Amino acid sequence: MARERNVGVFDGFIYRGGGPMLAWLLHRISGIGIVVFVGLHILANAFNGQIGSAINTVFMSWVFQLLVFFCVIFHAINGLRIIILDLWPALLEHQREAIWIEWGFFLPIYAIAAIVIISKGLAG
Amino acid sequence: MQSRPAPQPGLTFEYLMWLFIRISGLGLYLVALVGVTAALVMGARTQLDMGTLIRWTFFPNSGHVANAGVDLELGWVSLLWQIMQGMAVVFGVTHGMNGLRNILEDFISNKGTRLVVRVIIILLWILFLYAAFTLVLSDTL
Numbered sequence: 706m707a708r709e710r711n712v713g714v715f716d717g718f719i720y721r722g723g724g725p726m727l728a729w730l731l732h733r734i735s736g737i738g739i740v741v742f743v744g745l746h747i748l749a750n751a752f753n754g755q756i757g758s759a760i761n762t763v764f765m766s767w768v769f770q771l772l773v774f775f776c777v778i779f780h781a782i783n784g785l786r787i788i789i790l791d792l793w794p795a796l797l798e799h800q801r802e803a804i805w806i807e808w809g810f811f812l813p814i815y816a817i818a819a820i821v822i823i824s825k826g827l828a829g
Numbered sequence: 830m831q832s833r834p835a836p837q838p839g840l841t842f843e844y845l846m847w848l849f850i851r852i853s854g855l856g857l858y859l860v861a862l863v864g865v866t867a868a869l870v871m872g873a874r875t876q877l878d879m880g881t882l883i884r885w886t887f888f889p890n891s892g893h894v895a896n897a898g899v900d901l902e903l904g905w906v907s908l909l910w911q912i913m914q915g916m917a918v919v920f921g922v923t924h925g926m927n928g929l930r931n932i933l934e935d936f937i938s939n940k941g942t943r944l945v946v947r948v949i950i951i952l953l954w955i956l957f958l959y960a961a962f963t964l965v966l967s968d969t970l
Binding site for chain 1: 857879880892925929956957
């Protein structure tokens, strides 16, 4: 019975998980984002050139690229954190600190990407 | 709303996918690192912008960077790079579809609905693999 999970959406909103929960939630949201972006991109280009180029125009706008880059970079760095902690489970004790370190990696990398994307987007 | 029961311990499908999602994540890191290094070695540093470099990194084929007007040497039209692209497709599509299954099944308590979702995801998985491979194999060796 202990394995019976009975947590609804509203309990989830009340639950105060802090950093780890935010990372878990963003990992799922960014994962769905990547599946949608890449899936549309593959299907559009494989089956219809015209719809494909229309979707590519949207994908290449700088506002959209900011979103895609957030999803991909966050998912990659958070995924690496999960893999490292799973390989050395003793580190799980320091999970919250690991998530702070993760943001320390994510923010500068995303900032560089964002500066390049925005400056290029505003110039051209 | 009720969530699905937690998976059982042991050598189950859920455990194997748990393992696969981590291995394929590392595999995608490997594909990306090898790809970006090779792209830079082949001349991307002087000839490509960031967006094209990233498209080049994962899928170096002429269809993928056709609009960029790149004139790199054709060192990437080889079996090695088709295998690398194939790895990116297989790891990426399977990783994504399993992630989607994981998220959806977390919110479905009904066993029959979960089966329907699983069948739809397997069909999507085959569709994406087929579509991606037709794009990846567009260059004739």
